[in-house]
Amino acid sequence: MSERVLKSLQTLDEVRVAHQTRRLFGWAITMAGTLLLLNRFAASLAVAAVAEALQGGLVAALATAGGAFPILMAKRISERSTDALLGFGAGVMLAATAFSLLLPALAAATGLGLEKWGAAGITASGVALGALALLAADRVLPHQHAPTEGASGATTLGRVALFVAAITLHNIPEGLAIGVAFAQEGGGATVAGGIALQDIPEGLVVAAALAGAGVGRVPAFLVAAATGLAEPVAAVMGATLVVDLPALLPWALAFAAGAMLFVISHEIIPESHRRGHESLATGGLIAGFCLMMVLDTALA
Numbered sequence: 001m002s003e004r005v006l007k008s009l010q011t012l013d014e015v016r017v018a019h020q021t022r023r024l025f026g027w028a029i030t031m032a033g034t035l036l037l038l039n040r041f042a043a044s045l046a047v048a049a050v051a052e053a054l055q056g057g058l059v060a061a062l063a064t065a066g067g068a069f070p071i072l073m074a075k076r077i078s079e080r081s082t083d084a085l086l087g088f089g090a091g092v093m094l095a096a097t098a099f100s101l102l103l104p105a106l107a108a109a110t111g112l113g114l115e116k117w118g119a120a121g122i123t124a125s126g127v128a129l130g131a132l133a134l135l136a137a138d139r140v141l142p143h144q145h146a147p148t149e150g151a152s153g154a155t156t157l158g159r160v161a162l163f164v165a166a167i168t169l170h171n172i173p174e175g176l177a178i179g180v181a182f183a184q185e186g187g188g189a190t191v192a193g194g195i196a197l198q199d200i201p202e203g204l205v206v207a208a209a210l211a212g213a214g215v216g217r218v219p220a221f222l223v224a225a226a227t228g229l230a231e232p233v234a235a236v237m238g239a240t241l242v243v244d245l246p247a248l249l250p251w252a253l254a255f256a257a258g259a260m261l262f263v264i265s266h267e268i269i270p271e272s273h274r275r276g277h278e279s280l281a282t283g284g285l286i287a288g289f290c291l292m293m294v295l296d297t298a299l300a
Helices: 003-045 048-072 079-111 116-140 153-183 188-212 217-227 230-244 246-273 278-297
Strands: none
Touching (some): 048 188, 048 230, 079 153, 079 246, 116 246, 153 230, 153 246
16 A cells, blocks of 8 residues: 555544544534523522422413314314404404503602603613514514415425524524513513413414415324424523622513514514404404403403
């Protein structure tokens, strides 16, 4: 064997060893980071507010699964019912944004010693940041609205994957809202209950859309239920952040409000109107808003 061949083999061995070393090093860093995150997560759950936020997020996730459950029995959910339920969910989220997030954000900012104009400025800035964050995510991450009937094969699978990604993304601000609400004095249970109410029709709509795109009933139910799992994770993140940095409370409340406003205006209302049932959707929105307003004020 020539000297050139030997050198080439030696070089290949060195490259292979270097590649394996980098891979092992990368895995070590990943495992260390994961362990640190798990340790931080376990420590966070020792804080009452974070544990309550996790429970609230799990309730919302279960509501999503409960809303999707009828797809296992019903042959088809009518478009009129779907749009009315979407409008109802939008109304619930809108009232929760106003009464459970924006008003407490103003109060929290005032509690930091700010005057009315300063409190209003912080709240408005937080709302803008929340909306801009969702807008950026909406532009950067590939997603699609509800899949249309008639798609099949790889096209269906691609649309379903993008649709599920969109729903999961838009569940994150709801989870953040739950976590931030539990981190303040009172109000967390009301926010979690309101978002859970909204998640019931959302779970049904997601499952119905997936079934209409050709996905089987059981997979449609499981996927719709899984989209709600983003909420307890985001709830813990939101509560942990505010518990560690209490001065961020007004910003966090306003940020969650802005994110939810973006979802309502950019996704839910247009989706409820696109099939020509605007009156039903608007009636559902008003009903949902009134119900959540009563829950948020009379039961507070």
